[in-house]
Amino acid sequence: MTALGHAPAYRVDLVKTPAVYLVIADDRDAFTTKAEHRRPDRLPKRRVVYVERQAEHPVEQKAQWDELSGSCLDAGSESLSLLTYTAVSHAHAASLARREYALFNAALRMSEVIDTHLQSGGRGWVAIRIQDGGSDGELYSDYDAARAAQQHPEQCTYFQISPQAPWTHRMCEEHLKFMSHLLHGCLVYGTPTCRY
Known part of the structure; x- marks a missing residue:
């Protein structure tokens, strides 16, 4: 490191x-005020504490893993976890960690919305927000009615729910991931072209 705290130019990976x-990553709820905890559209967020590129040599990799996992244990917090991502930079790896957590929680919320409707015997069309997996809580008679009732219809996904076709958490996660890529316009022949 230089006196200014930047890596020397010869060490920068261009x-x-x-x-x-x-x-x-720290998965402790980022919200601290009671008002934020009571908001119905509140989403927990993952805080990235530290990112490090994995060493090349297997012996160094093991030592590196042991040191970082030991740091997580020494911190005494159950919310800290050590994760691995294939990425092109430190920032990209941090972004992938945050995105994965947000997608997991959105899928959880989506499956809860579907289960709530199914438990009450509901059938019909539901509108799910792609970003957070939430819904307006209504069931609609058809696709057009569900889309027309949304403030931002392009940011939602619409589908019919029925007890004959239950959704698992994994199905919700895959659906939201696909719809997110579709919304961002990064699908080419059904395959995402972005690195997220």
Whole structure:
């Protein structure tokens, strides 16, 4: 490191080749006020504490893993976890960690919305927000009615729910991931072209 705290130019990776990065993430709820906890559209967020590129040599990799996992244990917080991502930079790895957590929680929320309707015997069309997996809580008679009732219809996904076709958490996650890529316009022949 230089006196200014920047890596010397010879150490900067200008060719963004994919590598494995180790990420320490804190999944403790980021909201601290009672008002934020009571908001119905509130989503928990993952805080990325530390990112490090994985060493090349297997012996160094093990030592690196042991040191970082030991740091998580020494912190004494159950919300800290050590994760691995294939990314092109430290920032990309941190972004992937945050995105994965947001997608998991959105899928959880989506499956809860579907289960709530199914438990009450509901059938019909539901509108789910792609960003957070939430809904307006209504069931609609058809696709057009569900779309027309939304303030931002392009940011939602619409489908029919029925006890004959239950949704698992994994199905919700895959659906929201696909719809997110579709919304961002990064699908080419059904395959995402972005790195997220």
